[in-house]
Amino acid sequence: MTHQDVSSTLIEAAAAFDAAMRRLNPLVLSDLREELLLHIEPLQEARKFLHTGNQEDDLNKGRLRACDFLLAAIRNFANEEDLQAAYIAALRAARKHCRALEALFALCGSFPDINRYFLEKPVISDAFHQDYSLNIETGLFHIGHNQNLHARGGYSLYIPDICSPQTPAPLIVALHGGYSHGRDFLWTWLAHARSRGYILFAPTSAAMSWSIGHAATDAQLLMKHLDEVFARIPVDRSRMLLSGMSDGGTYALELALSSGSLFQYVASVACALAPFDSRQVEDKHIFWIHGAQDWIFPVSNAVNAGKQLKSAGADIRMKIIPDLSHTYPREENSVILDWFENVAGKQQCLL
Numbered sequence: 001m002t003h004q005d006v007s008s009t010l011i012e013a014a015a016a017f018d019a020a021m022r023r024l025n026p027l028v029l030s031d032l033r034e035e036l037l038l039h040i041e042p043l044q045e046a047r048k049f050l051h052t053g054n055q056e057d058d059l060n061k062g063r064l065r066a067c068d069f070l071l072a073a074i075r076n077f078a079n080e081e082d083l084q085a086a087y088i089a090a091l092r093a094a095r096k097h098c099r100a101l102e103a104l105f106a107l108c109g110s111f112p113d114i115n116r117y118f119l120e121k122p123v124i125s126d127a128f129h130q131d132y133s134l135n136i137e138t139g140l141f142h143i144g145h146n147q148n149l150h151a152r153g154g155y156s157l158y159i160p161d162i163c164s165p166q167t168p169a170p171l172i173v174a175l176h177g178g179y180s181h182g183r184d185f186l187w188t189w190l191a192h193a194r195s196r197g198y199i200l201f202a203p204t205s206a207a208m209s210w211s212i213g214h215a216a217t218d219a220q221l222l223m224k225h226l227d228e229v230f231a232r233i234p235v236d237r238s239r240m241l242l243s244g245m246s247d248g249g250t251y252a253l254e255l256a257l258s259s260g261s262l263f264q265y266v267a268s269v270a271c272a273l274a275p276f277d278s279r280q281v282e283d284k285h286i287f288w289i290h291g292a293q294d295w296i297f298p299v300s301n302a303v304n305a306g307k308q309l310k311s312a313g314a315d316i317r318m319k320i321i322p323d324l325s326h327t328y329p330r331e332e333n334s335v336i337l338d339w340f341e342n343v344a345g346k347q348q349c350l351l
Contacts, residue, residue, distance in 0.1 A: 001049040006063060007113050009046040010104060013039040013070045014117070017097045018330070020077070021090075025293065025325040029078040029086050036074045043071050062107050069100035091179075095150075098184040105140065105190070120195035120334060136163055136233060142183055143225070144204075149183065152207065155225045156186045158193055158200040159233055170239035170344075173226075173263075174202045175248030177270075178209035185245065192333040201229055210251035212274055215258045218251070223262075238347070241340050243267040245328050246296070249288075250274055256284055265344060267336045270326050272297050273305035278312040285343045286316040289332055291324025315343070 001009075016039055020032045047067045053060045073096035078086040108115040138161045144154025163169050172193055176185035182202035193200035203222050211217035229235065242263040244252035249271025256263040257276040267287045286309060290302040299320060306318045317339065321329055 001045055004113075006046045006049055007111050009039075009042045010063065010066050010070065011113060011117050013043055013074065014066075014097070014100060014104065017070070017073055017077075017094075021094055021097075022327060022329060022331075023325075024090060024327045026083050026087050026295070029083070029090060032090075033078045036077055039074055040071065043067055043074075047071070059107065059110055062103050066100045066103035066107075069096050069103060073097040073100060095181075095184055098187055101187050102140075118191050118194060120192045136165055138163060143228070150181050152204055153221060154182070155201060155203040156183045157202070157229060158186065158190055160194050160197050160199070162197045163199070163233060165234060168234040168236035169197055169199050171199045171201060171229075171235050171241070173240065173242045173252075174200060175210065175242070175244030175252050176202070176204065177244075177246030177248050180248075185248070188245070188328050188330055189243070189333060192337060196337060199229070199233060199235060201226065209247045212247060212251050212254060215251070215254045219255060219258070222255075237262070239344050241265050241267060241336075243269075243336070244271065245269045246271055246326065253286070256286075257281060264347075265340055267340065269328055269332075270294055270297060270324075272301060273308065276312075281309065281312040281314045284314045286314050287336055287339050288316060288318045289329065289336075290318070290320055291326065291329075292320055292322045293325040296326045
């Protein structure tokens with residue numbers, strides 16, 4: 001095995017886990033687990049190779065850390081007999097995968113193949129990793145009231161290297177699903193934000209999910225944190241995309257349709273529609289993605305909700321994905337951003 005082989009092994013395992021989460025469905029958990037287990041032996045070989053190197057070398061330690069997290073994620077994925085327990089185990093394993101991604105992302109400046117993994121595919125370039133920022137601290141930040149990795153009520157923030165203090169950047173707000181965390185959901189959007197120069201803000205709900213039905217409860221803390229982002233980096237407030245998955249998608253819609261909301265553009269995935277004030281719908285642009293196989297929020301409910309929003313005056317686009325269950329289709333991020341850039345651009349032309 002070579003150093004290049006190690007990087008390839010880590011990337012292949014990370015990509016395989018991403019693919020498994022895209023296909024996550026209780027009915028196919030055993031198949032997904034069997035496919036992931038094929039990566040155990042290559043990862044063990046990579047780990048053995050890395051242990052023969054300099055244990056004090058930061059690059060070596062970073063790859064070892066990623067390798068150990070990937071091994072833990074794969075071994076723990078759906079490793080229960082009971083179907084419900086297996087599904088929960090898969091979600092818990094995903095947290096280990098996110099820690100592996102953090103370890104790998106820190107190596108982008110040293111390994112071109114790892115760098116490419118964290119870029120939207122159409123813009124991949126070995127020369128991408130350059131620092132164009134001036135007097136702006138860029139990179140990945142986790143802000144909270146304590147150092148616990150999964151403390152509630154904080155936020156994660158990514159500021160791309162191409163940000164400039166002279167040019168306000170567009171912003172993606174990414175709201176996690178129930179029982180999840182901003183530090184984990186951030187990886188759903190990072191490659192696309194990095195590639196297109198978007199600031200990425202991934203807050204974590206104060207409780208185990210968002211305050212659906214009482215939008216102001218979480219909104220107060222979320223807006224406080226957003227003000228901190230505005231103070232830290234110039235944001236183009238005419239180009240802010242509010243996105244969310246599951247409970248995060250439901251809350252994104254509720255927040256956008258609240259009185260005085262800053263958000264005009266919403267991308268929601270695999271969610272439901274909470275009661276809303278039709279007077280707040282005008283000038284809202286919504287892209288709703290839903291899986292035809294969603295077993296938590298039936299697709300028929302989503303279609304009916306879309307009709308309600310359209311009747312109330314929203315500019316809404318719905319996309320039903322035939323093979324999608326209750327999970328996030330990361331490949332749709334490019335479609336979402338193309339839609340957002342198009343409608344936001346048209347709105348700017350009208351001003």
